[in-house]
Amino acid sequence: MVGANSPYAIERHFLKHLKSIKTLEAVELFEAQNIFLHFYKKNLFNKILYRLGYQKILYKINNLLLKKVEEFKPTVVLVFKGMEIFPSTLIKIKHLGIKITNYNPDNPFIFSGKGSGNLNITKSIGLYDLHFTYNLNIQKELKEKFPSTPAAYLPFGYELSDELYDKASKQKEINKVCFLGNPDKFRTSFVTILAKNGIEIDVFGNNWSKWVNHKNITCFHSVYNDDFWLTLRRYRIQLNLMRPHNEDSHNMRTFEIPAVGGIQLAPRNQEHAIFFNENEEIFLFDSQEECVENIKHLLLLTLHESNTIRQAARTRCLNSGYNYQVRASFIFNNFKIIIDAN
Numbered sequence: 001m002v003g004a005n006s007p008y009a010i011e012r013h014f015l016k017h018l019k020s021i022k023t024l025e026a027v028e029l030f031e032a033q034n035i036f037l038h039f040y041k042k043n044l045f046n047k048i049l050y051r052l053g054y055q056k057i058l059y060k061i062n063n064l065l066l067k068k069v070e071e072f073k074p075t076v077v078l079v080f081k082g083m084e085i086f087p088s089t090l091i092k093i094k095h096l097g098i099k100i101t102n103y104n105p106d107n108p109f110i111f112s113g114k115g116s117g118n119l120n121i122t123k124s125i126g127l128y129d130l131h132f133t134y135n136l137n138i139q140k141e142l143k144e145k146f147p148s149t150p151a152a153y154l155p156f157g158y159e160l161s162d163e164l165y166d167k168a169s170k171q172k173e174i175n176k177v178c179f180l181g182n183p184d185k186f187r188t189s190f191v192t193i194l195a196k197n198g199i200e201i202d203v204f205g206n207n208w209s210k211w212v213n214h215k216n217i218t219c220f221h222s223v224y225n226d227d228f229w230l231t232l233r234r235y236r237i238q239l240n241l242m243r244p245h246n247e248d249s250h251n252m253r254t255f256e257i258p259a260v261g262g263i264q265l266a267p268r269n270q271e272h273a274i275f276f277n278e279n280e281e282i283f284l285f286d287s288q289e290e291c292v293e294n295i296k297h298l299l300l301l302t303l304h305e306s307n308t309i310r311q312a313a314r315t316r317c318l319n320s321g322y323n324y325q326v327r328a329s330f331i332f333n334n335f336k337i338i339i340d341a342n
Contacts, residue, residue: 001028001030001078002029002065002077003029003030003032004031004032004033005033005034006034007224008224009080010156013157013327014328015027017329020328021329021332026072028072032065033084035057036061036084040057058086061084061085062085065085066093076098076099076100076338078102079102079128080102080105081104081105081117081121083115084120086120087120090124090127094129099335100127100128101129102130103131105134108138109141112244125146128149129150130151130152131150132153132334133153134155134156134249135246136271152330154327155254155271155275155327156250156251157326157327158256158322158323159323160229160260164226169233171233171234172234175299176200176235176237177194177200177201177202177235177237177295178231178232178238179191179202180238180253181205182208182222183207186241186244187241188212190241191217192212192217193288194292195217198216201217202217202235203220204220204223206222229256232262233260237263239266240265242269247267248270250269250275255322258282258317259314259322261310261314263310263313264313265283265298266282266283277312281313282313283298
C-alpha cells in the first residue's frame with residue numbers, strides 16, 4: 001500500500017483489515033505522503049521551494065518506493081490517491097509484472113483544492129490495472145474513458161468498536177442540530193440561513209468563529225477520537241453537507257453518523273437513497289426550506305421516536321456491512337479477480 005500513515009488517514013483501516021485476512025501473506029504500507037509532508041511542513045522555505053517547482057523531494061519518494069517494491073516483491077500495489085507518485089514509477093512497477101491499483105477518495109477528474117489532485121493523478125489514471133472509487137458517477141466516467149480497465153465501486157465506511165458505541169449510546173441527548181466539519185463559503189452560508197430561520201445549531205471545527213456570527217450558532221473546536229463519536233451521537237440531529245464535487249454522492253459522515261446511532265439529515269441524492277431508507281434510517285432534503293422543515297419535525301419527536309430512528313440506522317449499517325472490515329474484503333476479492341485474469 002502507498003499512502004499516508006496518520007491517525008485520520010483512511011489507509012489505516014484498510015491496512016488493519018487486510019492484515020487480518022489469513023490468505024493474504026503480507027501487507028505493508030509505504031508512507032509516501034508522510035515523507036512529503038515532513039519536508040513540506042518543516043519550514044516556510046521548503047514550502048516556497050516546492051511551490052516554485054522544486055521536485056527533489058518527489059524524486060526521493062519515488063526512488064524509495066521502487067526500492068521498497070524490489071525488497072518486498074508484492075503481487076499488487078495499491079496506491080491511495082497518488083499525488084506523490086510519478087507515472088514513470090508506476091510504469092516501472094508494472095514492468096516487473098506487478099499489478100498496480102488505485103483508490104482515490106477524491107474525484108480524479110475534478111480538483112476542488114490543492115490537496116485533491118495534481119498532474120501525477122491526471123497522467124496516471126490510464127496506467128492502473130484496477131480502479132476503486134467511492135462515487136457512482138466517477139465509476140461510470142472511468143469505465144467510459146478507460147473501458148479496458150475495471151472500475152470497482154467502493155463506498156466509504158466506518159470503524160467503530162462495540163464498546164465505544166455502547167458508551168456513546170448512554171449519553172443524555174441534546175435536542176439541537178449539530179454539524180461536524182470545517183467551515184467554507186458554502187457551509188457558512190447554509191448554517192447561517194438555518195440560524196436566521198430560528199434553528200439553534202452547534203458547529204465543531206477549525207475557526208468557525210471567524211466565519212459566522214449569529215446568536216443561534218455556537219462554535220466549538222474540532223473533536224477527535226472518542227470525542228468525535230460521542231459528539232456524533234449526543235445531538236438529536238447531525239447535519240451532513242456535501243462538498244461541491246460530492247453533490248450527487250456521499251462522504252465519510254454518511255456512514256459514521258448512522259453507525260453510532262445518529263440521526264442524519266443530508267442532501268437527497270442517488271447514493272444516500274441507495275444506502276438508507278428515507279424517513280426511517282436517514283432524512284433528506286432538496287432545499288434549505290425542506291431542511292428547515294425536517295429539522296423542526298425531528299426536534300419535536302419524542303425520545304422513544306428518536307431512539308427508534310437511531311436503532312434503525314445502526315441496524316442498517318450492521319446488516320449491510322458498511323464497515324471497513326467488509327470494505328477491505330471487497331478490495332481483496334477484486335485483487336484476486338485481476339490476478340486470476342492472467
